[in-house]
Amino acid sequence: MSDADRPVVLIVEDEPDVAETYRLWLDADYDVRMAHSGDEGLDELDESVDVVLLDRMMPGLSGDEVLERIRDRGLDCRVAMVTAVEPDFDILEMGFDAYLCKPIKSDQLHETVENLLGRSEYDDLLQEYYALVEKQATLEAAKSNAELTESEEYVGVQERIAELQGDLSETLNGIDSDEDFIATLRGLNDLDE
Amino acid sequence: MTYDLSAPLEFDALEDVRPGSNILVSGPAMSGKADLCISMLADGSRRGEGAVVMTTGDRADEVLDDYRTRVEDLDESRVAVVDCRGEGSRSDERTAEGAYVYHVSSPGDLTGIGIGITKGLETLANNGAEEGRFALDSLSTMLTYTDRKTVFKLCHVLSSRFDSAGYVGLFTIDSEAHDDQTIQVIKQAFDGMIEIRDDEGTRQARLLGLAGQPTEWREF
Numbered sequence: 001m002s003d004a005d006r007p008v009v010l011i012v013e014d015e016p017d018v019a020e021t022y023r024l025w026l027d028a029d030y031d032v033r034m035a036h037s038g039d040e041g042l043d044e045l046d047e048s049v050d051v052v053l054l055d056r057m058m059p060g061l062s063g064d065e066v067l068e069r070i071r072d073r074g075l076d077c078r079v080a081m082v083t084a085v086e087p088d089f090d091i092l093e094m095g096f097d098a099y100l101c102k103p104i105k106s107d108q109l110h111e112t113v114e115n116l117l118g119r120s121e122y123d124d125l126l127q128e129y130y131a132l133v134e135k136q137a138t139l140e141a142a143k144s145n146a147e148l149t150e151s152e153e154y155v156g157v158q159e160r161i162a163e164l165q166g167d168l169s170e171t172l173n174g175i176d177s178d179e180d181f182i183a184t185l186r187g188l189n190d191l192d193e
Numbered sequence: 194m195t196y197d198l199s200a201p202l203e204f205d206a207l208e209d210v211r212p213g214s215n216i217l218v219s220g221p222a223m224s225g226k227a228d229l230c231i232s233m234l235a236d237g238s239r240r241g242e243g244a245v246v247m248t249t250g251d252r253a254d255e256v257l258d259d260y261r262t263r264v265e266d267l268d269e270s271r272v273a274v275v276d277c278r279g280e281g282s283r284s285d286e287r288t289a290e291g292a293y294v295y296h297v298s299s300p301g302d303l304t305g306i307g308i309g310i311t312k313g314l315e316t317l318a319n320n321g322a323e324e325g326r327f328a329l330d331s332l333s334t335m336l337t338y339t340d341r342k343t344v345f346k347l348c349h350v351l352s353s354r355f356d357s358a359g360y361v362g363l364f365t366i367d368s369e370a371h372d373d374q375t376i377q378v379i380k381q382a383f384d385g386m387i388e389i390r391d392d393e394g395t396r397q398a399r400l401l402g403l404a405g406q407p408t409e410w411r412e413f
Contacts, residue, residue, distance in 0.1 A: 089308050093283075130345050130378075137377040161381075168353070175350060176357035178311045185307035188346050 006031045007050040007117055012041035012066065013082070014058045022053060025106045026113065038066040045070065049077045051116045053100070053109075056083045064094065071095050078116035092182045115172075119180060122171045123187055129164040132157050194324065196242075196361045201232035202387070202413050206404035212324065213356035214403065215348075217332075217380055219368045220389030225396050226365040229389070229413070230328040233363060235263040238271065243317035243325025245310065245360075247275040249334035253294045261290075270320040273313030275306060277334075285312060293317075301338035303347060310351070314358055326361050327351075332379065333367040341375050348382035 009030045013019040014037055023032045033049070035041035038061025041054070052070070056063035067079055080098040081091060091099050097119065098112050139154045148154045172180045195209035210216075218226045234244040238260075246256050253276040261267055269291040279299035286294050293316040295309030310327075317325055329351070335344050348364065355362040364383070368376060380386055385402030390410070397410040 089311070093304060093308070126346055126349060129349070130342055133345065133378050133381045134374075136381070137374050140377065141374060168349070169356075174357050175353040178315075181350070181354050182304065182307035182311060184350050185347065186304040188343050188350070189301075189303045 007113075008033065008048050009113060010035065010041065010044055010049045010052045010077075012036075012038065012044075012052060012058070012063075013055045015055075022104075022109060025109055029110070030113065038062065041066055042069055045073075045075060045077070047075065049075070050120065051113050052077055052079045053113075054079055054081055054096075056081050067095055076120075078119060080112050080116060089178075089182060092179065092186065095186075097183050098179060115180070118172050119183060119187075122168065122175075122180075122184065125164055125168050125171060129161065129168060132161050132164065136161065196237070196324075196326065198233045198236075198326075198361065200236040201229055202398055202400075202411075204400045204408055204411070206400055206408070210361055210403065212359040212361065214384045215352040215355055215362040215364065215382075216403070217383040217386045218363055218365045218389065219376065219380075219386060220365075220398075221369045221391065222367050224389045224391055226367075226389055227328075227330040229387070229398070230330060230363040230365060231260065231263070234326045234328050235260065237324075237326040238264045238267060241268070241271070241322070243271045243273070243314075243320075243322030243360075245273045245275065245313045245317070245325060245327045247277060247306070247310070247327070247329040249277045249300045249329075249331055251330075252276065252278065253296070254288075257288065257290070257292055257294075268320075271317050271322040271325075273316055275309035275313060277302070277306065283308070285309075299338065300334050303339075303343075306347075310354070314360075324359060326363070327355055328363045329365065331365040331367065333365075333370045336371060336375070341378060345378055345382055348379060352382055352384075 007030050009026055010033045011019050011022050012035045019034055026032050033044050035044045038058055054063045054066055063081055078097040080100055081096045082100050084102050086101050087099055097116055100112055136157050175181050195211055197208050198210050199207040218230055220226050238244050248256055253274040256274050273293040275295050277297045277300045283298055283305045284296045293313055295312055297305035297309055387398055387400055389398045395412050398413050399408045399410045401407045
C-alpha cells in the first residue's frame with residue numbers, strides 16, 4: 001500500500017518512550033503521526049487523520065479537553081482514549097469511540113485501530129445504502145412494474161443494494177459488540193445535529 | 194431454536210421465526226399495532242424469554258402494569274423497559290418487582306437509546322434470558338423528532354444488533370401519518386412486515402416478506 005492510501009493514526013502521548021513504542025507497532029500498517037501534548041495534538045489534526053490515540057492524563061490540555069475541541073471543530077476522526085482505569089459506557093457518552101487500558105499490548109492496539117476504521121467504513125456503507133434505498137423507492141413510485149424490469153438504472157440500484165447488505169453485515173460483524181452499537185447510534189445523533 | 198409469534202396472529206410463517214428477524218408492524222392509528230406486539234412479547238415471557246419494550250408514548254410504569262395483567266406469574270427480572278418519553282436526563286432504576294427501567298432524555302437521544310437497550314439486554318442475560326423479544330412503539334414518534342434518514346439508519350442498526358443478539362424485533366409505525374415513500378424506505382430496514390387494517394369494525398392483518406408471498410388478510 002502506498003503512503004497516500006494508508007490510514008492516518010495520530011498518537012497524542014506525553015511520555016516519549018510510550019509514544020515511540022506505539023509508533024513502532026503501528027508503523028508497518030499506518031501513516032503514524034506523533035504529538036507530545038494536547039496542544040501539539042490539536043496542531044497536527046486535520047481532515048486526513050482517521051484515528052487518534054489520546055492519552056487521558058497529560059500536563060497542559062487533558063485528553064477530555066482535546067476531545068471536546070476535536071468535536072467542536074467537527075472533525076469526524078475516531079478517538080480512542082488511553083487510560084489507566086477501566087471506564088464504563090460513560091466514556092462513550094462523553095464522545096470517545098473506544099478506550100484502551102494501560103499497559104497496552106501490540107495486538108490490542110492493532111485491534112482497536114482496525115475496529116475504529118471499521119466503524120468509519122460502516123458509517124459510509126450505511127450512508128450509501130440509505131441513498132440507494134431512497135432512489136429505489138423514488139423509481140418504484142414513478143414507474144410501473146413493467147417499466148421497472150426494463151430499467152437498467154433500477155436493476156443496477158437493486159444489485160448494489162444487495163451487495164451493500166452483504167458488506168454491512170460483514171463490517172463490525174454486524175454490530176455484535178456493545179461499544180460498536182452505542183458508538184454507531186451516537187454517530188447518527190452527531191450527523192443529525 | 195426459533196420464535197413462535199403466532200399466539201395473537203395465526204400465520205404459519207409466524208410459528209417459527211428465525212432469531213434475528215425484525216418485523217415492521219404497520220397500520221392506522223388505534224388499529225391495535227402496539228397491542229399485537231405486546232401480546233407477542235407476553236407470549237415469549239410465558240416461555241421464560243426476555244422482553245425489552247421501548248416506548249415513546251406510555252410511561253414505563255404503565256407499560257409494566259399492563260404487562261403484569263397479561264402474564265401470570267411474570268418473572269420481572271426478565272423484563273426491561275426503555276422509556277423515551279423524555280423527562281430530563283438519562284437514568285436507570287430497578288422496580289420493586291425486579292424489572293429494569295432505563296429513562297432516555299428524549300426520543301431523539303439515540304445515544305441514550307443505545308445505552309438503554311444495551312443495559313436492558315445485559316440485565317436480561319444476567320437473569321438467565323439468553324433469548325428474547327423486543328418491541329418499539331412507535332417509529333412514528335421517532336420520525337417527529339428526527340428525519341427519515343436517521344430513523345432508517347436507526348432501524349438498520351437496531352436490526353443488526355438484534356440479529357447478533359439472537360432476538361426478534363417488532364417495530365410499529367402509523368401507516369397514515371407518513372407519505373408512501375417514507376413507509377417504502379423504512380420497510381427496507383426490516384425482514385418482513387405485518388400490515389393491519391380496519392375492515393368495517395373488524396381488525397385484519399396480513400404478513401409480507403418473512404416467507405415469500407404475502408398472506409391473505411385474516412381477522413385477529
